[in-house]
Amino acid sequence: MAQIEINEARIRAEFGExxxxxSESFGEREMADRLKERLAELGIQAKEDDTAEKIGGNAGNLFGTLKGGLSGTPILLSGHMDTVAPGIGKKPVFHEDGTITSDGTTVLGADDLTGVIAILEGIRAVQEAEIPHRDIEILFAAAEEPFTRGSSEFDFSQMKAKESYVLDVTGPVGTAILQAPTILSFEAAVKGRAAHAGFEPEKGIHAIQTATRAIAALKLGHVDExxxxxxxxxxxxxxxxxxxxLCTCRGEIRSYSH
Ligand SMILES: [Zn+2]
Incomplete structure (x- = not known):
């Protein structure tokens, strides 16, 4: 089988560009246009959906398919186009030791450009090595940072892939996050009745004691697996x-089962 060669110089140049x-959230227009061009060069005619107007942004989600020679269910590769703020006027600085940082006045935008570029370069390298592959679906989402506003509007029924790699996390190369918990936070208020603690305590209802009894009865920590x-x-x-x-308590529940 042909050897896949990742072109590091090309990655660095593309990142710099x-x-x-x-491309702050809701302002990804130029990035979306540039990525459409890049995808077209790889043979992917990406369609932009109408998410922009639904979320008050200026770009929608990009979705396209790269046909491969192999049969089988397509695989999805995904990343997002937006960055957090401050992200206007980014100037990447290439250091001698090989690292890349911002100039300190903005974010670098590596989240999620590194993921987007890994997808582009990965496909390029596979094509250059002429390695047959399954169909590859690409989704570049708009407005991911504000709680996945962009992909929340995406019509997933057009997607054929059943498995996906979302390139959007730090960590050692070769690792992946398989699942993430849902988090519910809660506040509980126990209302008792005030009374003078010396003259007529039996007329009161002790909110703190009641609340602490309730907490003591809870199974805290791992409730189940x-x-x-x-x-x-x-x-x-x-x-x-x-x-x-009055006594109030606040807490949270995390679970892999929503
Ligand atoms: Zn991200």
Whole structure:
């Protein structure tokens, strides 16, 4: 089988070029246009959906398919086009030791340009080595940083892939995140009844004692294999000589099962 050669100089040049494009969330127009050109060079006619108007941005999600010679369900490669702020006027600095940083006034935009470029270069390298592959679907999302606003509007019914690599995380090469928990935070308020703690405490209902009894009865930590529960904050009472009327607690639940 032919050897795949990743062209490092080409990656660095492409990063330098694309990182200079302003592409904050909801402002990915120029990046989307440039990526359409890049995908076209690879033989992918990417379509842009109508997400821009739905989310108040200026670019939609790009989706396209690269035909391969092999049969089988396509694989999806995905990344996002937007960066966090401050991301206007980015100037990547190439250091002698090989690292690339911003000039300190903006973000670098490596999130998620490194993922986008890895996808482009990976496909290029496979094509240059003339290695047969399955169909490859590409999704470059708009407005990922503000809680995946862009891909939330994407019509996934047009996608044939059942497995995907989303190149958008730091960590050692070769590792992947397989799942992420849902997080629910909660606040509970226990309302009792205030009373003077010395003269008539039996007329009060002790909010702090009630709340702490409830917390003591909870199973905290790992509730089951995929769920954790924590109460992290508690506050209540107002003065030392009164039965406290109110106690509030805040906590969170994390689980792989929403
Ligand atoms: Zn990202």
């Amino acid at each position: 694309l990182a200079r494009i302003d 995929e769920t954790t529960l924590n109460v992290g904050l508690i506050s209540g009472g107002s003065v030392v000589n009164a039965v406290p009327e």
